[in-house]
Amino acid sequence: MKRAFIVFFGPPGSGKGTQAKMVAEELGLVQISTGELFRQHLAEQTPLGHQAQEYISRGALVPDEITIGMVRQRLQQPDCATGAIFDGFPRTGEQAAALDELLAELDAELCMVIDFTLPLEVSRARLLGRQEGRVDDRPEVIEKRLSDHAQVEASVMPHYRAKPGLVKTVNADRPIEAIFADVLALARSCLE
Ligand code: AMP
Numbered sequence: 018m019k020r021a022f023i024v025f026f027g028p029p030g031s032g033k034g035t036q037a038k039m040v041a042e043e044l045g046l047v048q049i050s051t052g053e054l055f056r057q058h059l060a061e062q063t064p065l066g067h068q069a070q071e072y073i074s075r076g077a078l079v080p081d082e083i084t085i086g087m088v089r090q091r092l093q094q095p096d097c098a099t100g101a102i103f104d105g106f107p108r109t110g111e112q113a114a115a116l117d118e119l120l121a122e123l124d125a126e127l128c129m130v131i132d133f134t135l136p137l138e139v140s141r142a143r144l145l146g147r148q149e150g151r152v153d154d155r156p157e158v159i160e161k162r163l164s165d166h167a168q169v170e171a172s173v174m175p176h177y178r179a180k181p182g183l184v185k186t187v188n189a190d191r192p193i194e195a196i197f198a199d200v201l202a203l204a205r206s207c208l209e
Contacts, residue, residue, distance in 0.1 A: 021207035027133025
């Protein structure tokens with residue numbers, strides 16, 4: 018069977034995490050959410066969790082070295098053999114370059130980048146309405162994460178747009194099921 022490695026890219030509140038979970042389940046892929054991995058480390062109070070805590074609670078990016086190391090470890094687990102959906106990673110140019118290298122080490126490459134687009138106002142409203150009790154879902158931190166996303170996009174997307182056909186855009190300002198239908202069809206095409 019073919020392996021599929023796909024990046025889900027989009028602003029906080031775009032629903033890419035929800036979609037990554039649903040698509041991964043449907044296609045038997047692993048979801049690699051760096052935000053989720055960090056939250057697990059925080060909950061388990063690991064050394065990595067301690068290192069990341071200060072950055073996460075103020076809505077800042079965790080340094081590349083820590084983040085890339087964590088993804089490298091995750092990709093070495095056997096369940097990644099069929100492929101993975103990256104959710105919230107990469108967020109810097111260095112992370113994007115590192116991901117290419119990590120996949121090359123596995124003799125693999127990225128099949129697709131799905132770019133979830135939606136108006137800033139919609140992201141903001143969704144984040145303000147979220148009741149997950151996350152340490153970074155406070156209004157002032159939400160504003161910072163939203164405004165930082167423009168920088169994240171400028172750092173990451175040129176790397177991918179340079180490769181013709183790699184980036185597929187999905188309108189994320191729609192009901193979950195409509196987005197899922199599109200995203201699933203796109204992701205499935207990586208396995209054909
Ligand atoms: P998320 O769940 O993707 O919104 O991530 C929550 C927080 O985890 C972010 O605000 C960052 O502090 C940290 N984080 C998640 N992914 C990354 C990444 N790729 N690079 C640096 N920091 C990250």
